[in-house]
Each structure stands twice: as structure tokens, then as C-alpha cells.
Amino acid sequence: MKNNIWQNTGLIWLLVFGLFSCNNVTLVVRNLPENTPAEGNIFVAGNFNHWNPSDKTFILEKQANGFYTITLPRGLGFVDYKLTRGDWKTVEQDACGQDIDNRSLEYGAQDSVFVDVESWADVGPTHCPHVTVIIDQLPATTPPNAPIYMASNFNDWGDADKEYQLVQNKKGQYYIRIPRSGQELSFKFTRGSWDTEEVNQLGETIENRNFMFGKTDTLRVHIDNWKDLKPCTNPTITIIAKIPANTPRNEDIYMACDQNGWNLQDPRYKFVRQDATHCSLTLANPLENNFEYKITRGSWDKQEATLRGEQSENRKLACGWMDTLNIEVLKWYDMANASHE
Structure with missing residues (x-):
């Protein structure tokens, strides 16, 4: 019987010692960013709740002085945590909107820990220096x-x-x-x-x-x-041109350029019609140097033009920088000027 009494007494003292050896700590948020939405709660997520950013057990309570507080469960050692407004998209960040390291506190070091939130991830900073x-x-x-x-x-x-x-x-x-x-x-x-x-x-x-x-x-x-690193090792480049809807279907589209002596009807530089408003040209072995070009329908009278119907500047292409180039022919010179006659 005595042994049972001593055993029970020892168990009670262990429980008491365990209870009072753990510590409480109150987390106090003094300042929030001025752009903090008026509606919604402030949560604390940490290694004590599996980093759940919307744990309703860990909602901070707003006090009369405007501070937000919560008393964390009793414990020993260190706590890592961050503040959120309900998910990780709304987690706190530094004054300039950058991610911060986990906050940390030690049980028993102090009864209350005061923190300030400088910005939220979803609404951005307001006072970055x-x-x-x-x-x-x-x-x-x-x-x-x-x-x-x-x-x-x-x-x-x-x-x-x-x-x-x-x-x-x-x-x-x-x-x-x-x-x-x-x-x-x-x-x-x-x-x-x-x-x-x-x-x-x-x-x-x-x-x-x-x-x-x-x-x-x-x-x-x-x-x-x-400048020093060309992205394309493949010498092939495909040019996809969007052409005006009124382009005659029975006329071919060419590229005239300084590589082919500005030949207006060079079969090597003839586009393939894809549909009424698109055509493409694949250059298998373009020169390494930059070259200039224009799109025509086989003559200079039928070259591409600006929206105002004026002759456009030469286009420029640097081989080796891309494998596909999308361009748009805004108007044809002959059609734009014929409409004004």
C-alpha cells in the first residue's frame, strides 16, 4: 500500500512540475500596414499548428488599444511562426514587399513578444525607403x-x-x-x-x-x-506574316532583302500562304550577320506600307536570336494609295 501511495504522490508531482515548467507567451501585434483590409482576421501559423495559415484556433484578438494579441499554448523551447490573413498569399512581408525569414521566440525568455507587420504579400508595401x-x-x-x-x-x-x-x-x-x-x-x-x-x-x-x-x-x-549569347543554335528561322485581308489570293508574297540583292521575285524567298491573312517563309541557312528586308507582292509598287499608306522603313533581322518571328504587314502601298485617288 505504501508503495502505491508513494507512486501516486510521485506521479502528481511530475504532473505539477510538468505543468509549471511550461511557459505561456503572448504575441502582441502593435502595428499593421495602413492598407490592411478592414475585414478579415489576423492568423498566426507556426511549428505549433503544422504551419496552417488559416487555423481558427490561432486567430488574434483585436484589443481596445488597436493591438492584436494571442496567447500561444504552453510549451518549452523555440517557436517559429509567421502572420497571415488566412492563406499564404496574404503572408506578411518586409517593408519593401520581400519575403521574410520565419519569426522566432523562446518560451520563458519573456512573457510578451511585440511585433510589427510591415506589409502583406497580396496588397504590397506602402512605405518602402x-x-x-x-x-x-x-x-x-x-x-x-x-x-x-x-x-x-x-x-x-x-x-x-x-x-x-x-x-x-x-x-x-x-x-x-x-x-x-x-x-x-x-x-x-x-x-x-x-x-x-x-x-x-x-x-x-x-x-x-x-x-x-x-x-x-x-x-x-x-x-x-x-549581347554575347545567341539563343538559337539551329540556323533555321521561320517568319510568319499577317497580311491585310484584301490581299489578292492569286498574287505571291515575297521577301526582298539585301541577302538576295533586293530581288523582288526570288523563289527562294517566296512565302507560303497559310490562309487568307497569314503566310510563312522558312529560311534554312540565313547568313550570320543582320540583314534588312521588306515584304512585297513582287514589285516595289506592291511593297508593304504604313497605316498612312507611306513606304515603310526596311525591317531588320538578326539571325541566331530566335527561331520564329511574327510580323504584320499593315497595308500594301498600291492599294493604300489607290484608295486615295
């Missing part, structure tokens, strides 16, 4: 983990300035943060020299990018190609 420039799309030819730099009027157009080297976020996207300024930002991207600067789809040098600081906290851009 700088603008974040993110490259959403890179050329497929970009070497893995290649260094990418911003050359701009802010750094005297340095093409490999370490202070303007972009870093990668958790998604692998390159980004850079630029302090706000009253001056317009003009910039381009390079991989460390002007021989590796960004170019357009045709491999041509692009104009400087320009950005005027304002309310926008994030600028998203994409890079078409790099």
Missing part, C-alpha cells in the same frame, strides 16, 4: 548563378560595380534595391562588361531603361537576350 528592381525573366542562355549588374546614372554607368550587383531571392530571381531619389534612374543590365549587356529579341542594343521614383515600390523587368 527604396525601390526593388526584380528580373522576372532571364534568357535561357544565362549561365547558372551568373553575376548580373545594374549599370546606371547612379554609379557612373559602371558595368561591373559590386555595389550594384544583383542578388537572388528564395525563388531564384535576381533583384536589387535602389534608395529612393528625386532623380530619374536610367539603367541597363550586364553580366560584368558591355560585351555582355542586355539586348532585344533581335540582338540589337536597347535604349536605356528609365524609371521615375514615385509610389511604386517594386519594378519588374525581363531581359530578352545577352
Whole structure:
């Protein structure tokens, strides 16, 4: 009997010790972004609830002073957590709309933990001290983990300035943060020299990018190609042309270009009609250099024209930068001018 009494007593003391050795901690959210939707709840998700972003057991309660609070379950050790408004699309982010690391607290270190939410993922930041420039799309030819730099009027157009080297976020996207300024930002991207600067789809040098600081906290851009890396190893290129609906069905469409001496009816450069408004031409072995061209119906009187019926400028094509090119013939010179006679 005595043994049972001592055993029961020991069990009681273990329960009491376990109960009082665990700690409570209250999470207090003091400030929310000014663009936080008025309706909806604030949730806490963490390693204590399997990171459920919409767990109704862990909704914070709004207090009279405007703070949001919740007392977490008793426990020991560390808690990792983040705040959401009900799903991961509404998770908290930093002042500039970037993902943050998990928050962490230690049971017993303090009774209350005070936090401020700087922005939400779905509504964006409101008080970012700088603008974040993110490259959403890179050329497929970009070497893995290649260094990418911003050359701009802010750094005297340095093409490999370490202070303007972009870093990668958790998604692998390159980004850079630029302090706000009253001056317009003009910039381009390079991989460390002007021989590796960004170019357009045709491999041509692009104009400087320009950005005027304002309310926008994030600028998203994409890079078409790099000057030194041609994306196409296949020498074949297909040109798909959309032509006016009034194009005579009995007339052939040609490309006249400097590669064929501007021959207006070169059978090697004759398009194949796809339907009433589309035709295509595949060049199997175009020259490596850029070339100029125009679309005609076999004579200069029947060349392509602008919307105003004027002769258009020569088109340009750089081989090796794409395998398919879509173009549109707006009008035919003879038909546009005949309608005005």
C-alpha cells in the first residue's frame, strides 16, 4: 500500500512540475500596414499548428488599444511562426514587399513578444525607403548563378560595380534595391562588361531603361537576350506574316532583302500562304550577320506600307536570336494609295 501511495504522490508531482515548467507567451501585434483590409482576421501559423495559415484556433484578438494579441499554448523551447490573413498569399512581408525569414521566440525568455507587420504579400508595401528592381525573366542562355549588374546614372554607368550587383531571392530571381531619389534612374543590365549587356529579341542594343521614383515600390523587368549569347543554335528561322485581308489570293508574297540583292521575285524567298491573312517563309541557312528586308507582292509598287499608306522603313533581322518571328504587314502601298485617288 505504501508503495502505491508513494507512486501516486510521485506521479502528481511530475504532473505539477510538468505543468509549471511550461511557459505561456503572448504575441502582441502593435502595428499593421495602413492598407490592411478592414475585414478579415489576423492568423498566426507556426511549428505549433503544422504551419496552417488559416487555423481558427490561432486567430488574434483585436484589443481596445488597436493591438492584436494571442496567447500561444504552453510549451518549452523555440517557436517559429509567421502572420497571415488566412492563406499564404496574404503572408506578411518586409517593408519593401520581400519575403521574410520565419519569426522566432523562446518560451520563458519573456512573457510578451511585440511585433510589427510591415506589409502583406497580396496588397504590397506602402512605405518602402527604396525601390526593388526584380528580373522576372532571364534568357535561357544565362549561365547558372551568373553575376548580373545594374549599370546606371547612379554609379557612373559602371558595368561591373559590386555595389550594384544583383542578388537572388528564395525563388531564384535576381533583384536589387535602389534608395529612393528625386532623380530619374536610367539603367541597363550586364553580366560584368558591355560585351555582355542586355539586348532585344533581335540582338540589337536597347535604349536605356528609365524609371521615375514615385509610389511604386517594386519594378519588374525581363531581359530578352545577352549581347554575347545567341539563343538559337539551329540556323533555321521561320517568319510568319499577317497580311491585310484584301490581299489578292492569286498574287505571291515575297521577301526582298539585301541577302538576295533586293530581288523582288526570288523563289527562294517566296512565302507560303497559310490562309487568307497569314503566310510563312522558312529560311534554312540565313547568313550570320543582320540583314534588312521588306515584304512585297513582287514589285516595289506592291511593297508593304504604313497605316498612312507611306513606304515603310526596311525591317531588320538578326539571325541566331530566335527561331520564329511574327510580323504584320499593315497595308500594301498600291492599294493604300489607290484608295486615295
